[in-house]
Amino acid sequence: MTIRSAGILLYRAGSTGELELWIAHMGGPFWAHKDEHAWSIPKGEYLEDEDPLIAARREFAEEIGTPPPPGDYQLLGVFKQPSGKLITTFAAEAGSFQPEEIVSNTFPMEWPKGSGSIKEFPEIDDARWFRETTARTKLVKGQLPIVDALVRQLREEPNDGEPAPTRASGT
Template identity: 65%
Template sequence: MTVRSAGILLYRLRPASQLELWIARMGGPYWAGKTAHAWSVPKGEYPAGEDPLAAARREFAEEIGTPAPDADYHRLGDFRQPSGKVITVYTAESDFQPERIVSNTFALEWPKGSGTIRSFPEIDRAEWSTEAEARVRLVKGQLPILDALLRHLGPGAGNPAQPGQPGHDTN
């Protein structure tokens, strides 16, 4: 049986068409202190029969501690991860500015084999990242989500240079 998750990737365009994405660093001891490939779209698992957008909104609120903003959400698609999990991702433009990040937690034996169960936040940090930062920060299996967002937004999204000018990537 395929494990399914649903998530929300918020974006905003800053001056000069600078694309920024709202992403979160995963919590727990494995991810502590890591930056590269340790971030994710806020997401979580949902049961069969639940509406994926409703699940994505619920999971966003659980991981960030603030409800997902009211916005016009667009379904980017379903993305199979290296683990086999499938993430259904929705996106919307928003200038989301939570007062603070308060993630739900999970229990884990730590250190492993110690018999001590500790509680860790699912997300220990979330913030706006440029497209270039997100490409380094996101776990590799989620890079196709970023590419799908760029296709959704159209040519030049996130790249202030115009076609034919230096700095414009046509790939």
């Protein structure tokens, strides 16, 4: 059985015009002390007969604690992860999006492992804007093709005469 997830990648032009991405740090003890390749786009599983954009909006709200901002959500594609999971991803420009706090849903897990004690952990414990180059070092490696697709899409789309966000060379 193929596991399907739907997610949203928000983007904006940073203060110097560089592309910035909204990504989230995965919660739980496995990810607690990891930063590099420990972040993800907000996403979650959905059923095959469910509309992926509706699912992506729901999952975003569950993981971030606030609904995704209004916007023109464009399908970036379906991306196969190393695990075999398929992530249907949508992107939208969201320059002013900044929730006051991140309040994620939780999941139960035996912790410490083998203790018999079940604890609740947030699916997401942080989320914020990062320059594209920094986001590439933080995102799990299987999601880097999502960023590549967004960059390609932004280069191809006209945007009312405004220069498109460009890739930054630093962090």
